[in-house]
Amino acid sequence: MDKLSAxxxxxxAVRMGADDAVCQVxxxxxxxxxxxxxxxxxxxxxxxxxAKIFVAKGKKKAQFTLxxxxxxxxxxxxxxxxxxxxxxxxxxxxxxxGPFAYSKRICDKSIAEADAVELAFxxxxxxxxxxxxxxxxxxxxxxxxxxxxxxxxxxxxxxxISVRAFENESSGxxxxxxxxxxxxxxxxxSEEASxxxxxxxxxxxxxxxxxxxxxxxxxFATLFSSGLYSLSAFFVDSGISFFRDKMGEKVASELLSVxxxxxxxxxxxxxxxxxxxVPTQRTPLIEKGVLSNFLHxxxxxxKFETETTGNAGLDIPEPQNLxxxxxxxxxxxxxxxxxxxxxxxxxxxxxxxNYMTGDFSTIPRDAILRIENGEITxxxxxxxxxxxxxxxxxxxxxxxxxxxxxxxxxCEYPVFSPYCLVRDVTITTSTK
Amino acid sequence: xxxxxxxxALKRAQxxxxxxxxxxxxxxxxVIKNGNLDVYQLNSAYGLSARVLADGxxxxxxxxxxxxxxxxxxxxxxxxxxxxxxxxxxxxxGLSEEKMYTNxxxxxxxKSLDDVxxxxxxxxxxxxxxxxxxxxxxxxxYEDEQRVKYYINSEGAEIRSTIPRMNLLxxxxxxxxxxxxxxxxxxxxxxxxETFEGFNLTERLPKEIKVVNRVLKEGKxxxxxxxxxxxxxxxxxxxxxxxxxxxxxADRILGREAAxxxxxxxxxxMIGYRVGSDLVNIAEDPAIEGSYGFYLxxxxxxxxxxxxxxxxxxxxxxxxxxxxxxxxxxxxxxxARSIGYNREPIVRMANTYFCAGDYTKxxxxxxxxxxxxxxxxxxxxxxxxxxxxxxxxxxxxxxEKGEVTSPVLRxxxxxxxxGFYSSVEAVAKEVTLNAxxxxxxxxxxxxxxxxxxxxxxxxxxxxxxxxx
Numbered sequence: 024m025d026k027l028s029a030x031x032x033x034x035x036a037v038r039m040g041a042d043d044a045v046c047q048v049x050x051x052x053x054x055x056x057x058x059x060x061x062x063x064x065x066x067x068x069x070x071x072x073x074a075k076i077f078v079a080k081g082k083k084k085a086q087f088t089l090x091x092x093x094x095x096x097x098x099x100x101x102x103x104x105x106x107x108x109x110x111x112x113x114x115x116x117x118x119x120x121g122p123f124a125y126s127k128r129i130c131d132k133s134i135a136e137a138d139a140v141e142l143a144f145x146x147x148x149x150x151x152x153x154x155x156x157x158x159x160x161x162x163x164x165x166x167x168x169x170x171x172x173x174x175x176x177x178x179x180x181x182x183x184i185s186v187r188a189f190e191n192e193s194s195g196x197x198x199x200x201x202x203x204x205x206x207x208x209x210x211x212x213s214e215e216a217s218x219x220x221x222x223x224x225x226x227x228x229x230x231x232x233x234x235x236x237x238x239x240x241x242x243f244a245t246l247f248s249s250g251l252y253s254l255s256a257f258f259v260d261s262g263i264s265f266f267r268d269k270m271g272e273k274v275a276s277e278l279l280s281v282x283x284x285x286x287x288x289x290x291x292x293x294x295x296x297x298x299x300x301v302p303t304q305r306t307p308l309i310e311k312g313v314l315s316n317f318l319h320x321x322x323x324x325x326k327f328e329t330e331t332t333g334n335a336g337l338d339i340p341e342p343q344n345l346x347x348x349x350x351x352x353x354x355x356x357x358x359x360x361x362x363x364x365x366x367x368x369x370x371x372x373x374x375x376x377n378y379m380t381g382d383f384s385t386i387p388r389d390a391i392l393r394i395e396n397g398e399i400t401x402x403x404x405x406x407x408x409x410x411x412x413x414x415x416x417x418x419x420x421x422x423x424x425x426x427x428x429x430x431x432x433x434c435e436y437p438v439f440s441p442y443c444l445v446r447d448v449t450i451t452t453s454t455k
Numbered sequence: 456x457x458x459x460x461x462x463x464a465l466k467r468a469q470x471x472x473x474x475x476x477x478x479x480x481x482x483x484x485x486v487i488k489n490g491n492l493d494v495y496q497l498n499s500a501y502g503l504s505a506r507v508l509a510d511g512x513x514x515x516x517x518x519x520x521x522x523x524x525x526x527x528x529x530x531x532x533x534x535x536x537x538x539x540x541x542x543x544x545x546x547x548x549g550l551s552e553e554k555m556y557t558n559x560x561x562x563x564x565x566k567s568l569d570d571v572x573x574x575x576x577x578x579x580x581x582x583x584x585x586x587x588x589x590x591x592x593x594x595x596x597y598e599d600e601q602r603v604k605y606y607i608n609s610e611g612a613e614i615r616s617t618i619p620r621m622n623l624l625x626x627x628x629x630x631x632x633x634x635x636x637x638x639x640x641x642x643x644x645x646x647x648x649e650t651f652e653g654f655n656l657t658e659r660l661p662k663e664i665k666v667v668n669r670v671l672k673e674g675k676x677x678x679x680x681x682x683x684x685x686x687x688x689x690x691x692x693x694x695x696x697x698x699x700x701x702x703x704x705a706d707r708i709l710g711r712e713a714a715x716x717x718x719x720x721x722x723x724x725m726i727g728y729r730v731g732s733d734l735v736n737i738a739e740d741p742a743i744e745g746s747y748g749f750y751l752x753x754x755x756x757x758x759x760x761x762x763x764x765x766x767x768x769x770x771x772x773x774x775x776x777x778x779x780x781x782x783x784x785x786x787x788x789x790x791a792r793s794i795g796y797n798r799e800p801i802v803r804m805a806n807t808y809f810c811a812g813d814y815t816k817x818x819x820x821x822x823x824x825x826x827x828x829x830x831x832x833x834x835x836x837x838x839x840x841x842x843x844x845x846x847x848x849x850x851x852x853x854x855e856k857g858e859v860t861s862p863v864l865r866x867x868x869x870x871x872x873x874g875f876y877s878s879v880e881a882v883a884k885e886v887t888l889n890a891x892x893x894x895x896x897x898x899x900x901x902x903x904x905x906x907x908x909x910x911x912x913x914x915x916x917x918x919x920x921x922x923x
């Protein structure tokens with residue numbers, strides 16, 4: 024199995040008649056420890072070796088994932104042959120031709136051997152609330168990539184913890200994500216979650232209306248990630264992005280600048296290259312509120328008459344790490360700005376009524392703190408944010424100093440986010 | 456499938472309990488975007504996992520490198536993880552005692568999926584739908600799989616199953632008079648291509664587009680005062696899935712999913728607690744023939760059976776696996792499911808439905824002086840204890856003096872769970888199920904489920920909402 028060679032598979036595909044081929048051989052070692060009520064409920068390890076293969080002939084393309092390598096020769100032959108009878112993809116314009124120069128990057132391999140159970144125990148012991156639930160995850164991946172134009176290998180690893188602390192009816196959520204074992208601090212996440220749980224005790228029923236809302240980094244990153252599809256050229260081309268037809272226009276407050284960065288050292292999704300072998304890069308997406316780029320692979324870039332941003336997804340461009348620019352305000356300063364509002368510390372179940380317009384609702388969970396005259400005066404529960412994504416981005420009127428890397432169950436891609444203060448957010452509640 | 460390697464793994468297990476699940480899957484995934492075949496992926500998976508209980512800890516390890524050495528390593532790793540993780544647990548994990556079975560079952564395909572040019576069929580569907588007025592975007596995501604599973608455990612279970620399954624998500628955007636609306640429609644089932652043909656999409660999709668177009672053209676604002684609301688099977692289905700199925704999952708009730716999908720407003724001692732009117736009966740049944748959530752044995756080897764979650768408005772039964780049944784002091788009701796060999800089985804729904812009453816749909820409407828009929832929904836969500844939920848109507852109409860009149864634009868049903876079920880005042884006879892992919896677990900396990908019910912009338916609901 025371990026003799027799988029990406030370049031040999033690509034050579035074979037071309038010899039069989041493919042014009043283009045990409046093969047990634049991915050060897051992965053993951054650990055996961057799940058815990059709840061201060062006890063470990065399951066400890067797991069996943070190991071796999073997979074080949075992800077892309078073949079194209081003219082305007083026809085297909086991908087396949089192979090786990091049973093005994094069949095690889097036969098499957099490759101069938102796939103290349105299958106291209107002849109399949110339908111064309113008029114939006115396919117080939118893969119990146121290279122040659123490419125790749126930067127060296129460091130991968131912390133020690134993450135693969137980390138004592139995940141012990142690290143989870145430490146987080147549980149650091150909990151200052153009544154009980155803690157969560158998950159600790161480590162991932163080490165070795166990727167060998169080959170195309171007819173380039174060949175490279177990459178090692179990627181990260182460790183992350185997502186914890187939720189409970190104090191009576193209240194809860195707090197925090198994460199800690201790191202690309203190095205040394206930089207990881209599960210206890211800190213546990214303490215932060217405990218602190219929020221304690222601040223949120225004895226919540227009263229929230230009331231509908233318009234509020235100034237201070238989103239914590241965890242909450243803003245989670246909300247922002249649910250709208251990320253709108254920055255992928257694929258969904259823009261599908262006509263369902265709320266950023267469609269807005270390139271070069273103001274789409275958010277001038278305080279909002281967002282970039283995708285596949286190279287940033289701390290980013291847990293940092294990679295040497297994308298799925299076409301294009302070196303990753305930093306791409307500004309929104310600059311001072313103005314939409315400046317979408318995420319592209321080679322095909323979407325040709326269609327949009329621009330350059331790839333190193334974000335293939337061979338089929339659908341996708342982000343690596345999202346960086347939201349920090350502001351200059353302290354958290355206390357941001358709270359001090361609010362006469363009557365809320366600090367929302369987490370949200371989930373964001374759903375769009377209309378992907379094209381950005382109408383959505385989402386349900387704040389964990390501590391929701393009431394702010395009156397610049398001070399936290401209590402907490403509320405049972406509210407829903409029912410608004411429009413473009414309106415929320417436009418109504419950002421202050422951002423915090425520093426960012427936190429957020430990645431968890433409800434935040435699919437890592438987002439570095441500061442605190443964000445948004446004016447006039449619409450809150451609704453159940454009517455019966 | 457090399458069953459010998461799975462048996463070797465089980466034999467090597469030294470723990471209190473061990474199970475080995477081996478799966479082989481082949482399938483296709485496609486995305487058609489406005490008539491273009493954008494994505495064509497051939498998916499495959501082949502591997503096994505070992506899950507063991509040792510010293511009160513639960514360990515799990517998976518691999519797709521199926522050499523003797525590797526599978527033995529996986530078993531040993533799972534046992535080591537179980538023992539190490541149990542050291543500081545005050546409450547040892549256990550499994551309920553269950554009857555075990557040996558069986559083999561296969562869901563047949565009348566028209567083999569492999570014999571059909573599925574991309575061609577979807578492109579034809581796209582072409583036939585394209586001419587509908589107001590339709591500006593079509594996005595279809597199709598996926599099928601043929602999954603062969605071999606399950607054995609140290610208590611004598613040996614289950615072989617083969618289930619072909621397919622799923623289509625149609626995402627249609629309609630623009631009329633400068634306003635837009637989107638339909639997200641899911642169709643899923645088991646069997647061969649005959650199941651897909653049974654979805655009858657060449658008729659259903661154009662009809663859906665016409666309906667949305669009319670709502671955009673003629674839709675009136677929803678009433679502001681409380682009114683009676685008749686909801687169709689699609690809305691009833693999502694409601695029972697979200698606000699009954701999920702909060703009745705025993706792992707949520709016990710806090711095992713707290714950091715991800717959340718907990719539940721239902722507590723372990725709430726069997727017999729009233730959540731709705733006497734007319735509320737909600738069932739769960741994995742064994743419904745042809746259903747999208749179909750299975751006969753769960754992923755712990757327990758035989759599937761019908762579960763009555765709510766009987767005459769009162770909580771009757773939770774969804775349990777062996778781990779939660781051990782804690783709660785009962786038996787598993789066959790709710791353990793996993794979506795792949797490399798995922799642990801957790802408590803899941805299968806097919807959840809509101810049980811039939813004795814009304815007809817017409818009677819529900821005829822008795823309503825002022826109200827709305829909400830046939831379908833777009834946006835929806837619910838809080839993580841499953842108590843505050845919201846569904847926004849896609850196809851909805853006013854009911855005036857017992858008759859359906861004008862379309863209504865985006866009525867918002869935003870209510871609590873007990874507020875919803877205690878408002879049920881009449882239930883129709885005919886139950887319809889719709890497919891859905893249920894999200895839960897970490898790593899995420901999107902599970903095929905179905906959900907539905909008959910038409911149901913709710914009394915005196917104040918509609919909420921801000922969109923539109």
